[in-house]
Amino acid sequence: MQSIIQLSQIAKSYKIGTEVIHALRSVSLDIYKNEYVALMGPSGSGKSTLMNVLGCLDSPSSGEYVLNGKSVAKMPDNELADVRNKEIGFVFQSFNLLPRSTALDNVMLPLVYAGFSKEQRLIRAKEVLDQVGLGERMMHKPNELSGGQRQRVAIARALVNKPAIILADEPTGNLDSRTSVEIMGLLEEIHRQGNTIVLVTHEEDIAQHAHRIVRLKDGEVERDYKNETITTVSSRLVH
Numbered sequence: 001m002q003s004i005i006q007l008s009q010i011a012k013s014y015k016i017g018t019e020v021i022h023a024l025r026s027v028s029l030d031i032y033k034n035e036y037v038a039l040m041g042p043s044g045s046g047k048s049t050l051m052n053v054l055g056c057l058d059s060p061s062s063g064e065y066v067l068n069g070k071s072v073a074k075m076p077d078n079e080l081a082d083v084r085n086k087e088i089g090f091v092f093q094s095f096n097l098l099p100r101s102t103a104l105d106n107v108m109l110p111l112v113y114a115g116f117s118k119e120q121r122l123i124r125a126k127e128v129l130d131q132v133g134l135g136e137r138m139m140h141k142p143n144e145l146s147g148g149q150r151q152r153v154a155i156a157r158a159l160v161n162k163p164a165i166i167l168a169d170e171p172t173g174n175l176d177s178r179t180s181v182e183i184m185g186l187l188e189e190i191h192r193q194g195n196t197i198v199l200v201t202h203e204e205d206i207a208q209h210a211h212r213i214v215r216l217k218d219g220e221v222e223r224d225y226k227n228e229t230i231t232t233v234s235s236r237l238v239h
Contacts (some may be wrong), residue, residue, distance in 0.1 A: 001200035003066070004164050004196050005054065007030035010050050010063035010073075012219075023049040024060070025219040030175060031165075031198065036198045038210035038227075046219040051200045055167050068164040072183045085113050089158030089166045095150045097142045100182045103153045104138040110161050128156040132186060148179035155186060165196045172206055185207045 001015055012024040023193055024046045035237050041047040050124065052058035053065065058086070067166050072080065090096075097106045108206060108224055116124070129138045132152040142150050149176040156226040172180035188209060191197050201207050215223040 001032045003030045004033050004035075004068055005029070005198075006066040007063070008064040009052060010060045010199045012053060012058070012063060013045075013061050022219055024053070026063070027216075027219070027221055029214065029219035029221065029224070031196065032099075034191070034194055034196055036188075036199070036209075036211045038207035038213045039200060039216065040201060040204075040207050040213060041222075042103055042202065044218075045216040047200055047202075047216050049168055049219075050216065051167065051198075054165075055088055055090060056080045059121060074107070086161060087164045088232075089161065089163040091151070091154050091158050091168040091171045092167065093170040095142070095147075095154045095174070096149060097153060097157075099142050100140050102141055103134060103145065103156075106142075106153055107138075107157045107160050110157060114161055124160055125156070128159045131154075131159065132156045136226055147175050147184055151175065151179075151183050152186065155183075155190070159190065159195070166190065167198050167200070169200045170202070171199070172203075180206070 007027055007029040010024055010027040011022070014021045014023060027050060036083055039047050039050060049058070051059050056067070060073055064071065064072060067083065070083060072083055075083065098109070107129055109120040111121040111124060126135070126138065129135055132155050134149060134152050134156065137145060137149060142153070143152065171187070172183055175183060184206065187197060187199070199207070199210055207213055208227065211227055213227055214221060215226060
């Protein structure tokens with residue numbers, strides 16, 4: 001199996017005044033192509049810091065991080081930004097959409113930074129908006145869309161560059177329970193189509209959609225195991 005993410009003894013510490021906070025302590029983790037992994041843990045467990053490191057939003061204090069064959073742990077910021085744009089699709093709890101831009105323009109934005117022509121951007125953005133079921137709403141602005149539709153736009157934007165991984169940070173945190181089920185169903189469908197998904201959540205029912213669960217505690221991996229619930233359902237479907 002091919003590793004998309006290889007973390008080896010990743011540590012991250014912050015100095016606040018005279019105190020040193022150890023947010024991550026020697027985390028080693030491999031995530032493979034087309035896996036669906038949930039990172040779980042209570043507040044202060046290190047999951048947000050780990051997500052920032054995985055998303056190349058922050059660099060570790062020590063350790064090695066190889067993303068899709070590239071060593072990124074000690075990359076300068078400009079190179080990290082390039083890796084972020086090409087290799088990682090982000091889905092945030094707060095959607096992070098440009099309020100005055102249409103769904104289509106929001107989805108096209110990463111392609112502008114990646115250097116695609118206007119024609120290429122239009123074709124690809126329309127393709128992913130169709131994929132998430134918003135083909136008919138592409139000219140609407142975020143305030144003309146429901147919360148679930150806004151998250152679908154955010155998911156389309158995450159997919160548009162065909163990244164190595166989709167990193168979803170509490171993707172249902174701002175949604176009601178019915179819409180949450182729809183969004184998790186969409187992420188499952190995206191996973192079935194061959195995408196690698198890393199889901200960060202503190203909610204047990206959301207984590208249960210993943211095929212593997214990594215639990216963090218005090219900056220370390222406490223447990224890393226296959227989600228037997230999913231395995232059992234999948235084997236039933238096969239038979």
